Amino acid sequence: MTKTHHRRPVTIDDVARLAGVSRQTVSRAINDKPEIDPQTRDRILRLAQELGYRPSRFARGMVRRDVLTLGLIIADVLNPFFPEVTKGVLDAAEGLGWQVVVHTTGSRHDKERAAAAAVTAQADACVAFLFDPDAIQRLATSGIPFVLLDKGRTPSVPGVRIDFEGGVLAGMAHLVERGHRRIAMLDDRDHYVTGAADTRRDMYLSYARTHRLPVDESWVLPADNSIEGGAAALDRLRAEHPDATAVFAYNDLIAIGATRRAVALDMSVPDELAVVGFDGLMLGELIDPPLTTLHIDKRRLGSLAVEQIAALLATGHPVQETVVVPQLVVRSST
Amino acid sequence: MTKTHHRRPVTIDDVARLAGVSRQTVSRAINDKPEIDPQTRDRILRLAQELGYRPSRFARGMVRRDVLTLGLIIADVLNPFFPEVTKGVLDAAEGLGWQVVVHTTGSRHDKERAAAAAVTAQADACVAFLFDPDAIQRLATSGIPFVLLDKGRTPSVPGVRIDFEGGVLAGMAHLVERGHRRIAMLDDRDHYVTGAADTRRDMYLSYARTHRLPVDESWVLPADNSIEGGAAALDRLRAEHPDATAVFAYNDLIAIGATRRAVALDMSVPDELAVVGFDGLMLGELIDPPLTTLHIDKRRLGSLAVEQIAALLATGHPVQETVVVPQLVVRSST
DNA sequence: TTGAAAGCGCTAACAG
DNA sequence: CTGTTAGCGCTTTCAA
Numbered sequence: 001m002t003k004t005h006h007r008r009p010v011t012i013d014d015v016a017r018l019a020g021v022s023r024q025t026v027s028r029a030i031n032d033k034p035e036i037d038p039q040t041r042d043r044i045l046r047l048a049q050e051l052g053y054r055p056s057r058f059a060r061g062m063v064r065r066d067v068l069t070l071g072l073i074i075a076d077v078l079n080p081f082f083p084e085v086t087k088g089v090l091d092a093a094e095g096l097g098w099q100v101v102v103h104t105t106g107s108r109h110d111k112e113r114a115a116a117a118a119v120t121a122q123a124d125a126c127v128a129f130l131f132d133p134d135a136i137q138r139l140a141t142s143g144i145p146f147v148l149l150d151k152g153r154t155p156s157v158p159g160v161r162i163d164f165e166g167g168v169l170a171g172m173a174h175l176v177e178r179g180h181r182r183i184a185m186l187d188d189r190d191h192y193v194t195g196a197a198d199t200r201r202d203m204y205l206s207y208a209r210t211h212r213l214p215v216d217e218s219w220v221l222p223a224d225n226s227i228e229g230g231a232a233a234l235d236r237l238r239a240e241h242p243d244a245t246a247v248f249a250y251n252d253l254i255a256i257g258a259t260r261r262a263v264a265l266d267m268s269v270p271d272e273l274a275v276v277g278f279d280g281l282m283l284g285e286l287i288d289p290p291l292t293t294l295h296i297d298k299r300r301l302g303s304l305a306v307e308q309i310a311a312l313l314a315t316g317h318p319v320q321e322t323v324v325v326p327q328l329v330v331r332s333s334t
Numbered sequence: 335m336t337k338t339h340h341r342r343p344v345t346i347d348d349v350a351r352l353a354g355v356s357r358q359t360v361s362r363a364i365n366d367k368p369e370i371d372p373q374t375r376d377r378i379l380r381l382a383q384e385l386g387y388r389p390s391r392f393a394r395g396m397v398r399r400d401v402l403t404l405g406l407i408i409a410d411v412l413n414p415f416f417p418e419v420t421k422g423v424l425d426a427a428e429g430l431g432w433q434v435v436v437h438t439t440g441s442r443h444d445k446e447r448a449a450a451a452a453v454t455a456q457a458d459a460c461v462a463f464l465f466d467p468d469a470i471q472r473l474a475t476s477g478i479p480f481v482l483l484d485k486g487r488t489p490s491v492p493g494v495r496i497d498f499e500g501g502v503l504a505g506m507a508h509l510v511e512r513g514h515r516r517i518a519m520l521d522d523r524d525h526y527v528t529g530a531a532d533t534r535r536d537m538y539l540s541y542a543r544t545h546r547l548p549v550d551e552s553w554v555l556p557a558d559n560s561i562e563g564g565a566a567a568l569d570r571l572r573a574e575h576p577d578a579t580a581v582f583a584y585n586d587l588i589a590i591g592a593t594r595r596a597v598a599l600d601m602s603v604p605d606e607l608a609v610v611g612f613d614g615l616m617l618g619e620l621i622d623p624p625l626t627t628l629h630i631d632k633r634r635l636g637s638l639a640v641e642q643i644a645a646l647l648a649t650g651h652p653v654q655e656t657v658v659v660p661q662l663v664v665r666s667s668t
Numbered sequence: 669t670t671g672a673a674a675g676c677g678c679t680a681a682c683a684g
Numbered sequence: 685c686t687g688t689t690a691g692c693g694c695t696t697t698c699a700a
Contacts, residue, residue, distance in 0.1 A: 025685090346695095
């Protein structure tokens with residue numbers, strides 16, 4: 001029985017030598033080229049199999065630049081927002097024959113930088129959700145096509161823009177229409193802390209000012225980006241602004257946490273507290289009461305990003321900016 | 335302004351030439367080696383940056399086998415089961431400095447084969463959920479470390495085993511304890527159709543036989559692996575076995591669909607119909623009524639798989655089989 | 669501290 | 685149909 005040495009992998013030359021042919025012939029067999037005798041091909045293939053030969057992707061990559069590797073950087077696979085975007089990215093990438101390497105950051109700046117560095121070194125293009133300016137900068141200047149899906153901010157980097165302005169406007173208008181004035185906002189802590197120019201918080205504040213709502217910045221409460229975070233934020237809201245009648249949440253996860261907490265505290269939703277989310281997660285339809293939200297087509301977001309990469313790759317210039325518009329979906333939480 | 339030709343990427347030789355040094359010196363600068371004059375290093379680094387030089391990962395890979403690429407094959411990112419496993423895999427992989435390429439198959443055999451082929455060609459190791467025997471075979475004989483997470487079946491491939499036998503037993507016993515005898519099973523259609531030796535269905539049947547439950551194979555209904563699938567299956571169950579008092583579902587998604595449909599039909603859950611799921615998704619806690627389920631530690635599943643790969647890589651031999659045991663979590667659906 | 673030579677494993681292009 | 689030659693872009697010797 002032919003045992004291979006454990007460490008040194010089998011190369012094309014090994015196969016060639018043992019088959020008594022040139023390495024070129026082995027190459028032809030492996031790559032199923034027509035110009036080869038079917039018999040020798042079979043023989044070589046069998047031998048290669050037997051030896052456990054696998055062509056080195058590096059050596060191949062050097063001579064043929066065919067498979068494209070796309071880096072995808074997201075915050076957290078457990079936040080259902082990201083799997084949906086990922087679905088869009090993976091499907092689009094698969095259609096193009098690209099492979100996708102996924103990195104998660106937990107929204108932590110150090111991990112964002114690490115992911116950016118890894119992608120820069122190992123991928124040919126990148127689609128990312130990123131906060132850290134250094135990480136963004138690094139990718140933007142790395143020379144590889146790069147599309148930011150930063151859910152709102154629009155630096156001088158190509159990306160798919162989500163129309164948060166329109167979304168917040170629609171959500172707030174909906175609440176006001178329902179008679180609410182004392183509307184609080186539960187913001188994502190990460191955005192809150194970095195003081196990033198987050199459109200959702202800004203738009204909330206600006207809407208409140210324009211419409212002379214009786215609220216100020218103290219009505220914006222930071223929440224961990226999770227169901228538990230939303231619940232905790234609701235507790236704080238009850239302590240700090242017990243007279244709030246409605247909540248506009250950074251996203252569905254936070255909204256759901258707040259809703260559940262409110263219900264658990266025997267508050268009636270929407271009568272005593274109305275809640276609006278943002279994202280349109282499937283989750284929102286399943287809970288009780290079902291969540292009113294601004295629905296984003298997340299799969300489309302992902303596939304559009306890949307399309308932009310493809311355009312970037314083909315033309316060298318970003319295509320015209322694409323916008324995804326959130327749709328207000330009214331359910332029973334308002 | 336120095337413009338690079340659009341197509342031909344900048345190489346280390348380009349940088350060397352323009353810097354007036356040997357390519358070796360550039361290499362030293364890029365890789366931050368000590369044996370280089372700090373001044374020249376800075377100069378080279380600046381120039382490299384300016385030229386947009388990025389070391390080719392292929393050329394690097396040829397001479398240093400450092401970054402390890404792990405292929406992860408899952409069925410569907412949108413099924414919340416998989417993001418959790420993925421989380422475990424990504425975290426463990428990150429800890430080891432590995433990068434992860436993700437493939438999804440939608441449980442379709444052709445896509446499973448394609449994913450297996452892609453991984454074989456492009457990755458150094460693989461963790462996968464796979465049904466198709468060819469795909470499994472291909473990966474198993476590919477020569478790369480391979481761990482199957484097939485959620486139950488145990489071919490002669492290393493993997494983390496989920497103790498489905500124990501899980502089904504616990505779930506069925508729980509229902510019987512609650513007084514149920516006419517218990518139906520909502521099986522995953524993919525398993526059902528392929529007639530794969532799926533432990534859940536088999537164990538259900540065997541349990542029913544042993545305990546002389548008044549059910550037979552017609553009480554196993556196929557369902558699409560989704561909430562809608564569970565709902566549709568419940569409709570069929572109502573038509574075919576209206577006297578069923580309990581449902582044991584293939585997984586939480588199907589269980590949740592069945593539960594919601596039952597509630598929508600004004601059946602009381604658990605009084606008129608008790609439901610047990612399998613997986614322990616977060617989702618199950620959020621719906622009304624909260625779902626009784628067999629909870630699997632999915633993140634652990636993922637991290638254990640990576641550990642097995644690491645062991646395989648280090649020793650060449652699979653470690654002793656690892657088992658993840660589902661825990662019965664009783665909530666209000668039973 | 670720097671450079672020259674050699675080679676990683678593979679395929680494209682050209683001979684035969 | 686098969687073999688030879690060249691070279692992909694990089695790092696690792698080894699010399700200077």
